[in-house]
Amino acid sequence: MGVEVRVEGLTKSFGGQPVWSDVSLTLPAGEISVLLGPSGTGKSVFLKTLVGLLKPDRGAIWIEGQDLPRLSERALYEVRKLFGVLFQDGALFGSMNIYDNVAFPLREHTRKSESEVRAVVHEKLEMVGLLGAERKLPGEISGGMRKRAGLARALVLDPRIILFDEPDSGLDPVRTAYLNQLIIDLNQQTGATFLIVTHDINTARTVPDNIGLIYHGHLAMFGPREMLLSSTEPVVRQFLNAQRIGPIGMAEEKDSDELRAEAEAGVELPPLPPIPLQLAPSDGRPRAAEQPPGRWCEEHGVTPPAGSFRGVQGSVWQPTEALR
Numbered sequence: 001m002g003v004e005v006r007v008e009g010l011t012k013s014f015g016g017q018p019v020w021s022d023v024s025l026t027l028p029a030g031e032i033s034v035l036l037g038p039s040g041t042g043k044s045v046f047l048k049t050l051v052g053l054l055k056p057d058r059g060a061i062w063i064e065g066q067d068l069p070r071l072s073e074r075a076l077y078e079v080r081k082l083f084g085v086l087f088q089d090g091a092l093f094g095s096m097n098i099y100d101n102v103a104f105p106l107r108e109h110t111r112k113s114e115s116e117v118r119a120v121v122h123e124k125l126e127m128v129g130l131l132g133a134e135r136k137l138p139g140e141i142s143g144g145m146r147k148r149a150g151l152a153r154a155l156v157l158d159p160r161i162i163l164f165d166e167p168d169s170g171l172d173p174v175r176t177a178y179l180n181q182l183i184i185d186l187n188q189q190t191g192a193t194f195l196i197v198t199h200d201i202n203t204a205r206t207v208p209d210n211i212g213l214i215y216h217g218h219l220a221m222f223g224p225r226e227m228l229l230s231s232t233e234p235v236v237r238q239f240l241n242a243q244r245i246g247p248i249g250m251a252e253e254k255d256s257d258e259l260r261a262e263a264e265a266g267v268e269l270p271p272l273p274p275i276p277l278q279l280a281p282s283d284g285r286p287r288a289a290e291q292p293p294g295r296w297c298e299e300h301g302v303t304p305p306a307g308s309f310r311g312v313q314g315s316v317w318q319p320t321e322a323l324r
């Protein structure tokens with residue numbers, strides 16, 4: 001099962017330049033969360049800080065009662081074993097074949113015999129659909145296959161928290177759809193806690209249980225998918241709907257003249273698009289963390305945008321008696 005990650009007041013800067021300040025959020029155990037934000041806002045820095053590769057200036061990261069930034073190197077080494085990380089390019093060793101790449105963490109961190117290593121490597125390669133490609137070098141397979149090989153390697157130590165840094169970068173829409181399905185299926189099978197950094201709005205709208213948005217050095221919002229997809233908060237609304245109208249400009253933030261000009265021109269925001277159904281596991285069995293569509297909206301008295309959750313057993317979302 002996954003474990004909860006509780007981040008409190010986290011602040012990180014480089015050479016006095018803050019990347020983000022006072023970030024607080026909880027990644028609920030076993031749930032999938034997505035982190036969004038304009039380029040350069042420090043999403044990768046956040047992942048690296050979570051896993052202990054970078055030290056924050058201030059703040060806490062609580063995992064199983066331990067505050068990561070306060071741990072000794074030795075204790076941190078142990079806690080790191082809870083994590084699996086899929087780096088952007090898969091971070092495979094170019095001179096090792098896929099089998100040896102995936103076997104690497106097992107050979108480095110465990111005392112498993114070669115036959116035990118083989119069993120685990122085969123299991124994980126099967127999970128990501130790469131059986132048969134074991135003898136290929138990373139340079140001989142496609143970008144999508146390299147990501148899946150990186151994912152198999154991230155899975156071999158049975159992590160309870162899996163971090164994905166832009167798993168969909170450089171993939172075509174079809175490969176991205178396959179990878180998103182794989183992420184959902186892996187979450188169902190492993191029950192681990194997932195955090196995905198992505199720029200893909202479709203991924204953000206359909207894959208996670210929770211969405212966070214970093215903007216202008218702060219966490220603008222973090223919460224259940226339905227909360228952000230029904231939010232009218234200008235930054236959240238603009239980013240999640242990929243619109244030009246709103247506070248985010250080409251160079252991160254529009255200046256007040258640009259915003260005033262937009263307001264004076266009476267530029268109307270288009271209505272919020274419908275909230276899509278969350279991607280379901282391919283075998284039809286629900287994930288442990290899955291919630292019925294529309295539950296958050298219903299519990300919080302929020303009417304979702306027209307046309308939301310279409311496809312639920314052929315029907316359209318309807319508020320319960322209490323909301324009518």
Ligand SMILES: Nc1ncnc2c1ncn2[C@@H]1O[C@H](COP(=O)(O)OP(=O)(O)OP(=O)(O)O)[C@@H](O)[C@H]1O
Nearest residue numbers: 014015019037038039040041042043044045046199
């Ligand atoms: N080790 C480092 N030393 C100094 N500055 C760094 C370091 N790592 C990252 N930065 C800076 O921190 C900022 C955030 O970088 P980061 O790569 O986390 O952004 P990002 O949101 O992941 O961007 P993108 O979406 O484009 O991948 C950038 O200005 C980057 O130059």
